[in-house]
Amino acid sequence: MSIFHVSYSQLKRTFVNSRLVVLSVLILFINIQVVEPLINASEKVGVRAAEIGDAIDTKTSVFQPFICLSNSGAVSLLLPLFLLVVLSGFPSAEEFDFFVHIRFSRIKWVISELLVIIGTSAVLTFIIGIISGLLLGKHGELKRAYSETVTHYLYYFRGETGEYVLELVPANLYNQQSFDTALIHSFLLLVLQFMLFGIIILFFAVINKKILGLIVDFVLIIGGTIMTSADFSMKWIFPMPHAIIWLHYEKILKKPIFPLWGSYLYLAGGIVVFAVLSFVFAKKYRVNTAT
DSSP states (O other): OOHHHHHHHHHHHHTTSGGGGGHHHHHHHHIIIIIHHHHHHHHHHHHHHHHTTOOOOOOEETTHHHHHHTTOHHHHHHHHHHHHHHGGGOSOOSHHHHHHHHHSOHHHHHHHHHHHHHHHHHHHHHHHHHHHHHTTGGGEESOSSOOHHHHTHHHHOTTOTTOTHHHHSOHHHHTTSOHHHHHHHHHHHHHHHHHHHHHHHHHHHHTTOHHHHHHHHHHHHHHHHHHHHHTOGGGGGSSGGGGOGGGGBOSSSSOBSSOHHHHHHHHHHHHHHHHHHHHHTGGGOOTTOOO
C-alpha cells in the first residue's frame, strides 16, 4: 500500500462526502454576490454606450468571476469557511484508516495527509473557478481581458463611485496587474491559503486537538476579515488579506502597499512551519482520537 494510494482514497472520499451539499449554498452566494452584479453592469453599460453611439464589448471573460472571488471581501470570507466544512471530517477515522495506521508509520501517514490537503486545496479552487465561469452563461466569453463594462464603468456613470461592481474589479487591480497575472496570482494564493488552513487542522489533529484546530482557523478567518474590512495595518498578520491582490497596491501609482512576494512567503512559510511541527509531533497521534 503506497502513500499515493492512501492519499487518493481519502481525497476521493472527501469529494463524495455529504458535506459537499453546502456547495449548492456556495454556488448561490457566488451567483448573487459576483456573477449577477457583473451581468447587470454589463447590460447597464451596454445600454448607455449604445445611447451615445460607442462600440463596447459587453461580454465578460469566463475567468473574471474567479478573479472577483479572490478580491471580494464577502466571498473571500465564505470560501475558507466552505473549506472548513469540507475538512471537518479530516483526518478521516473510518475502518480503512485504522488499517492504514497498522500498515503505515506515523511519518508516512502525515505525508499522505499533506498530499490530501494539497489535492483538496487545488481541486476545490479549480471547481470554484469553473463553476463561477459557467454561471455567466450566455454573458460569458472565452477571453483573457478585464471586462470593459467594469473598467469603463466610471466613464459612463461618473457619479456612481459607490457601485458594488467596482469593488469586484477595483482600479487597484486592473491598473496594476494584467488579466493573466491577476488570474495566476488569484489561483495560487487561494490554493496556498486553503493549504495553510488545512495544515493547521492537521497539526492540531496530530496532537489530538482537532477541534481546537478548527477553532483556530475560524478565529483567523473572522479576525482577518474584520481587520481587512476596517483596513487596520495589522491585517497582514492574518492569512485572509494575503489572497486579495488589490490590497497589495495603490489605486493609481505603481507602488505596492505590501509586496506580493511577501504574501507568498507568509503563506508558504506558515505551511512549512505547521508541516514540520506535524512531523515532529507525529508519534503523539492517537488513531482512535476523534477530536
